Amino acid sequence: MRERVFFALALALGGAGEGAADGHAEAIGDAERGAEIWVYCSGCHQIGPDAEIGIGPPLTGIFGRRAASVEGFPYSKSMSRMGSDGLTWTLTTLDAYIENPLVLVSGTRMSFEGLEDPTERADLLAFLREYSDKPSNIPEAAPTARPDYPKLSEETLALVGDEAYGEYLSSECTTCHQRDGSDQGIPSITLWPEKDFVVAMHAYKQKLRPHPVMQMMASRLSDEEIAALAAYFGSLSN
Amino acid sequence: MTFNRRNFLGVAIAGTAALSAPRVLGQAKPHVVIVGGGAGGATAARYIAKDSDGAIDVTLIEPTRKYYTCFFSNLYIGGFRDFASIGHTYGGLASDYGVNVVHDWVIGVDRDAMTVTTAAGHSFGYDRLIVAPGIDFVEGSVPGWSTAAQNKMPHSWKAGSQTQLLKAQIEAMPEGGTYCMVAPPNPFRCPPGPYERVSMVAHVLKASNPTAKILIVDPKEKFSKQALFEEGWNKHYAGMIERVGPDFGGANVSVNPDAMEVDIDGTVEKVDVCNVIPAQKAGHIAHAMGLTNDSGFCPIDPATMQSQVDENIHVLGDATIAGDMPKSGFSANSQAKVAAMAVRGALTDSRVFPAKYSNTCWSLIDTEDGIKVGASYQATDEKIAKVDGFISQTGEDAALRKATFEESLGWYAGITADMFG
Numbered sequence: 001m002r003e004r005v006f007f008a009l010a011l012a013l014g015g016a017g018e019g020a021a022d023g024h025a026e027a028i029g030d031a032e033r034g035a036e037i038w039v040y041c042s043g044c045h046q047i048g049p050d051a052e053i054g055i056g057p058p059l060t061g062i063f064g065r066r067a068a069s070v071e072g073f074p075y076s077k078s079m080s081r082m083g084s085d086g087l088t089w090t091l092t093t094l095d096a097y098i099e100n101p102l103v104l105v106s107g108t109r110m111s112f113e114g115l116e117d118p119t120e121r122a123d124l125l126a127f128l129r130e131y132s133d134k135p136s137n138i139p140e141a142a143p144t145a146r147p148d149y150p151k152l153s154e155e156t157l158a159l160v161g162d163e164a165y166g167e168y169l170s171s172e173c174t175t176c177h178q179r180d181g182s183d184q185g186i187p188s189i190t191l192w193p194e195k196d197f198v199v200a201m202h203a204y205k206q207k208l209r210p211h212p213v214m215q216m217m218a219s220r221l222s223d224e225e226i227a228a229l230a231a232y233f234g235s236l237s238n
Numbered sequence: 239m240t241f242n243r244r245n246f247l248g249v250a251i252a253g254t255a256a257l258s259a260p261r262v263l264g265q266a267k268p269h270v271v272i273v274g275g276g277a278g279g280a281t282a283a284r285y286i287a288k289d290s291d292g293a294i295d296v297t298l299i300e301p302t303r304k305y306y307t308c309f310f311s312n313l314y315i316g317g318f319r320d321f322a323s324i325g326h327t328y329g330g331l332a333s334d335y336g337v338n339v340v341h342d343w344v345i346g347v348d349r350d351a352m353t354v355t356t357a358a359g360h361s362f363g364y365d366r367l368i369v370a371p372g373i374d375f376v377e378g379s380v381p382g383w384s385t386a387a388q389n390k391m392p393h394s395w396k397a398g399s400q401t402q403l404l405k406a407q408i409e410a411m412p413e414g415g416t417y418c419m420v421a422p423p424n425p426f427r428c429p430p431g432p433y434e435r436v437s438m439v440a441h442v443l444k445a446s447n448p449t450a451k452i453l454i455v456d457p458k459e460k461f462s463k464q465a466l467f468e469e470g471w472n473k474h475y476a477g478m479i480e481r482v483g484p485d486f487g488g489a490n491v492s493v494n495p496d497a498m499e500v501d502i503d504g505t506v507e508k509v510d511v512c513n514v515i516p517a518q519k520a521g522h523i524a525h526a527m528g529l530t531n532d533s534g535f536c537p538i539d540p541a542t543m544q545s546q547v548d549e550n551i552h553v554l555g556d557a558t559i560a561g562d563m564p565k566s567g568f569s570a571n572s573q574a575k576v577a578a579m580a581v582r583g584a585l586t587d588s589r590v591f592p593a594k595y596s597n598t599c600w601s602l603i604d605t606e607d608g609i610k611v612g613a614s615y616q617a618t619d620e621k622i623a624k625v626d627g628f629i630s631q632t633g634e635d636a637a638l639r640k641a642t643f644e645e646s647l648g649w650y651a652g653i654t655a656d657m658f659g
């Protein structure tokens with residue numbers, strides 16, 4: 001189990017595989033410091049044996065839990081879709097979601113802009129892990145070099161998309177996504193801030209988001225092509 | 239790698255040595271004629287007209303005034319869609335995009351003079367011709383059946399009145415009666431289509447005629463999404479569906495439409511509905527134009543969808559030999575966009591980018607139990623080659639299957655908007 005988890009993490013890291021090499025690595029983070037960082041979350045979430053639904057769903061047992069699976073909680077359409085697709089909360093996906101919720105769940109109802117500091121996230125994850133049922137099934141440790149999810153360089157994010165090229169590329173998308181932005185079973189992708197669009201596409205490309213069709217569509221797009229698409233769809237007006 | 243236009247033009251030109259010089263630059267407006275207004279032709283018409291902004295005249299010649307999509311016609315049979323919802327007209331292509339829509343049959347081409355003629359006696363000159371006539375049936379492929387028998391034993395493999403007829407026949411089946419499907423050999427339009435149809439027929443019969451039987455006579459060893467369909471049939475329709483494969487004579491079948499009999503390798507079965515889906519070939523007009531080879535389909539240039547026989551003609555959709563791509567509406571739509579770009583590049587000075595193709599085929603097994611298979615493709619020197627793909631898994635939970643079904647509704651809305659505006 002442990003090896004499998006490390007293997008998955010190594011993939012998310014682009015195959016670098018630090019931490020997996022010698023079979024053990026440092027603990028996820030400092031759970032005590034994590035308890036302090038929890039104040040960012042505690043206004044909306046409860047955790048522990050008696051935790052109830054608040055503004056957000058309870059986070060007890062979050063590790064290994066399928067996204068959007070708390071009975072009775074009114075999840076956003078976007079989060080529910082991710083849950084149906086098979087998104088499960090693991091070290092990797094939680095880290096990505098807490099860093100920038102829009103990476104994994106574009107239409108999330110969670111109004112939290114994200115925790116940029118990787119150490120803070122690591123400590124928070126160590127804290128959350130204490131409230132999951134079977135810590136033996138959950139990795140105690142993460143690779144020492146924590147990546148940003150999805151791994152994007154500043155240059156990639158700063159690419160200026162070629163709109164004309166984006167228009168041609170978009171023709172492949174509009175078989176499913178409607179240009180007028182209507183959402184009838186497949187989400188709308190028009191008029192998004194370019195950055196949100198770019199991170200969502202890279203999350204599919206890096207297989208952080210589970211959907212196989214979109215993983216396939218994104219996996220053959222270069223960074224420039226993703227930027228071009230973001231520019232084009234961002235500029236569409238009805 | 240930095241993004242630059244030269245790169246792309248370089249790639250495109252390398253892949254399309256056959257692309258002719260833009261012979262009409264600077265002269266009168268170039269004219270594109272499109273034969274067939276289905277998934278391939280309608281998409282090509284819309285994209286060329288839309289993206290050339292009036293720089294190219296587009297004429298679409300299609301005999302029917304209302305196009306009924308084969309995609310989702312099985313869902314109509316299953317009672318999940320009404321008939322009107324799968325019919326589409328060409329009004330938007332004419333009014334919103336300026337496409338000249340002509341309701342007529344194309345009956346011939348003069349490839350030297352670059353004109354096509356129609357059944358009503360009109361003639362249209364073209365700078366580029368796009369041919370997307372879909373499929374026709376190989377006569378004699380199911381002995382005893384011919385198109386003349388299609389009202390007794392419908393194929394319903396072109397949507398419209400044939401689909402309505404089959405649905406009516408299924409609903410009128412006697413209690414405990416038999417629906418028989420004679421499935422086609424490869425290659426054929428929509429590889430999962432026959433098996434989705436069986437699922438939809440089973441869905442109807444389970445509710446209205448639960449002792450009825452379904453018999454599939456199949457010349458193929460294997461079929462698309464087989465494990466998924468078989469899992470679903472066991473789950474939803476246990477004991478109802480029997481499939482006779484080639485090991486048991488499924489490839490040796492003849493029919494007698496007057497007697498409503500099917501002869502499977504010497505054993506004669508009396509059936510109540512017989513859905514014969516014969517072997518297929520490119521639409522007749524592609525043969526008449528000389529665009530086909532021995533396979534009965536049209537060889538094309540993988541980078542541009544140009545006919546290997548005539549560089550002024552592009553062929554799209556089911557009529558082509560599209561390498562690893564299956565014959566589907568999604569594929570035809572995808573190919574049309576590549577051709578539209580190549581045509582615009584040849585006739586105006588618009589930019590040409592490398593061809594990208596993709597396909598996804600959803601099928602419905604029962605209420606909210608949707609599955610899918612898909613792939614992406616690129617043009618290589620030899621063919622349109624698969625790059626990557628995916629398929630639904632057996633044992634998926636109900637939430638995922640429901641989400642997959644809902645996606646298919648989104649796709650239907652998307653592709654029909656992409657074809658007709």
Ligand SMILES: Cc1cc2nc3c(=O)[nH]c(=O)nc-3n(C[C@H](O)[C@H](O)[C@H](O)COP(=O)(O)OP(=O)(O)OC[C@H]3O[C@@H](n4cnc5c(N)ncnc54)[C@H](O)[C@@H]3O)c2cc1C
Pocket residue numbers: 273274275276277278279299300301302305307308309310311312342343344345370371372373394395396427428431432435521522523554555556557565566567568569570598599600
């Ligand atoms: C039951 C069934 C279910 C299917 N489900 C799916 C699905 O879920 N997803 C999917 O992607 N695909 C599906 N398909 C396949 C899809 O319908 C075809 O692959 C697609 O329609 C092919 O497009 P085309 O443009 O090549 O041909 P068509 O869409 O058949 O269009 C050809 C057009 O050309 C016209 N024409 C023919 N001859 C002439 C002539 N001489 N002059 C002028 N016009 C002419 C015809 O009238 C027709 O309108 C299904 C097919 C069937 C039968």
